[in-house]
Amino acid sequence: MPFRKRRDCPERAARRAAERGFRRLDERLPAAEAGKLLRKAFPDHWSFLLGELALYSLIVLVLTGIFLTLFFDPVMAESAYHGSYGPLYGTRMTQAYASTLRLSFDVRGGLLIRQIHHWAALTFVSSIGVHMLRIFFTGAFRRPREGNWMIGVTLFLLALLEGFCGYSLPDDLLSGTGLRTADTIMGSIPLVGSYLSFFAFGGEFPGRAIIPRLYTVHILLVPGILIAMVTAHLILVVYLKHTQWRGPRRTNRNAVGQPMVPQWLTKSTGLFLILFGCMAVLGAVAQINPIWNYGPFRADQVSTDAQPDWYVGFLEGALRLMPPWETRLWGHTVMWNVFLPAVVLPGVFFLVLYLYPFFERWVTGDRGEHHLCDRPRERHTRTAFGVAGIVFYAVLLLAGGNDLIAFGFELSVSALTWVFRVAVVVGPPLAFVLTKRICLALQHRERERLVEGDESGLVSQSAYGDLTEGHQALARKERFTLLARSDPAPLEITPAGPKGLTRYGRLRGALSHWFYGDQVEMPVTEEQREDIAALNAPPRD
Numbered sequence: 001m002p003f004r005k006r007r008d009c010p011e012r013a014a015r016r017a018a019e020r021g022f023r024r025l026d027e028r029l030p031a032a033e034a035g036k037l038l039r040k041a042f043p044d045h046w047s048f049l050l051g052e053l054a055l056y057s058l059i060v061l062v063l064t065g066i067f068l069t070l071f072f073d074p075v076m077a078e079s080a081y082h083g084s085y086g087p088l089y090g091t092r093m094t095q096a097y098a099s100t101l102r103l104s105f106d107v108r109g110g111l112l113i114r115q116i117h118h119w120a121a122l123t124f125v126s127s128i129g130v131h132m133l134r135i136f137f138t139g140a141f142r143r144p145r146e147g148n149w150m151i152g153v154t155l156f157l158l159a160l161l162e163g164f165c166g167y168s169l170p171d172d173l174l175s176g177t178g179l180r181t182a183d184t185i186m187g188s189i190p191l192v193g194s195y196l197s198f199f200a201f202g203g204e205f206p207g208r209a210i211i212p213r214l215y216t217v218h219i220l221l222v223p224g225i226l227i228a229m230v231t232a233h234l235i236l237v238v239y240l241k242h243t244q245w246r247g248p249r250r251t252n253r254n255a256v257g258q259p260m261v262p263q264w265l266t267k268s269t270g271l272f273l274i275l276f277g278c279m280a281v282l283g284a285v286a287q288i289n290p291i292w293n294y295g296p297f298r299a300d301q302v303s304t305d306a307q308p309d310w311y312v313g314f315l316e317g318a319l320r321l322m323p324p325w326e327t328r329l330w331g332h333t334v335m336w337n338v339f340l341p342a343v344v345l346p347g348v349f350f351l352v353l354y355l356y357p358f359f360e361r362w363v364t365g366d367r368g369e370h371h372l373c374d375r376p377r378e379r380h381t382r383t384a385f386g387v388a389g390i391v392f393y394a395v396l397l398l399a400g401g402n403d404l405i406a407f408g409f410e411l412s413v414s415a416l417t418w419v420f421r422v423a424v425v426v427g428p429p430l431a432f433v434l435t436k437r438i439c440l441a442l443q444h445r446e447r448e449r450l451v452e453g454d455e456s457g458l459v460s461q462s463a464y465g466d467l468t469e470g471h472q473a474l475a476r477k478e479r480f481t482l483l484a485r486s487d488p489a490p491l492e493i494t495p496a497g498p499k500g501l502t503r504y505g506r507l508r509g510a511l512s513h514w515f516y517g518d519q520v521e522m523p524v525t526e527e528q529r530e531d532i533a534a535l536n537a538p539p540r541d
Helices: 010-028 031-037 046-069 095-105 112-138 146-168 173-187 193-201 208-239 260-285 310-321 336-364 380-399 401-409 411-453 476-485 502-514 526-535
Strands: 078-080 092-094 326-329 330-337 454-461 467-471
Touching: 031 260, 046 112, 046 208, 046 260, 078 095, 092 095, 095 112, 112 146, 112 260, 112 310, 112 380, 146 208, 146 310, 146 336, 146 454, 173 193, 173 336, 193 208, 310 336, 310 380, 310 411, 326 336, 330 336, 336 411, 336 502, 380 401, 380 411, 401 411, 411 476
Parallel strands: none
Antiparallel strands: 078 092, 326 330, 454 467
């Protein structure tokens, strides 16, 4: 009797083939670990999409930038224009400006891609800024994410540099005015300023090397660093675990949300397509940077109504508000009116951003890991700091257009400048105090709701004629969210020796009490306090 090998059913054969293929792939690549990554949980909240907007704006910038690179000529040699734009026919201009005109009027789809690129650049910088504000106000920069916060600040700085380089490449009259300002800023640096300017411009302003050098920085150096740092930023986000808003079943040791595949990937892909579509619509119907109206750059001319893009507008405002202070020392003039607002101010600003996580950790003594986001009202001092910084920036941004505001409202430019000078000094402290009081008032309101509940809208009358409002208890989820917060106490600094507290200890203790001293305590029982402590406990090793 002959024996025959039994054939497997198609489903079993396919399963065995898949297992065999996966095993061979896992021997060569970390396929099993990638499978775990595909099931990583992402919190489902709109505020966490701000970072994705920055990422997808960068992708749009790279795609459109590749197209623009094929047609742009970064040469500063001048020749007469003989292109299709009639009003500038015969005008002498650089090859950089002529190639931008040719890209706008003669290349099919060129103007659309140019404008998409510009709108995406504005969206990229703004989304990074708003994303950083979300991280700051929610305390997502604390341990173990201090390094990722510093990477984010560096990305913001590189985005500003990349935007300025791209803005300057067309070599039109408006961008040339910005380069003139950059030359003045570099020249204001004591001792080395003139050497930096000569190196950047290849001689006296405007030189013959600035556009090719900016082009190299814009398409090669900064994008390479940006992509590398974005990759490192995303790797750290995955490795350190995503932060999340507190709520039921959410602790400091887990992550509750949607898996990467297919829910998060589908939603994120939809966000990318929506962003790309919005950029395409803006590029098609909303004109931006019409360089043909400005004309080519000439060193003896300045464009009227010259305003930089919003992200460097605060520098323009700082320059306009600074009094004309100069000092002449040993035959050299130090231009404080340029050096302080355009060099020292941005340096201090970014230094504060880099060091703030360590400053807050020093003041509060909080060295634990944090994966739950703070509600801004519960960290009133930090929130007040952030709002004060926003007000400071907003005043400088408005001051950068003081001439346009004065012209539009028929005001005195000098009087308006003094108004902004007073506002930039008084506004941030006033915003700090007001924001802190609002946060504390909101905390008192939440305590009142926990004690009394929400008003039900029903009014009852007793037998004696007294009227009382009806209240109903808060929903369990909302009550949990309001109660399950960590309430750190101010540091109690103990004397280091027989001489008592040192100045360092007294300063740290005073700052800690100032940072946390006004915190409103919530009505919690001892049992609830233990449960809250368990929820906010650091992850196990």
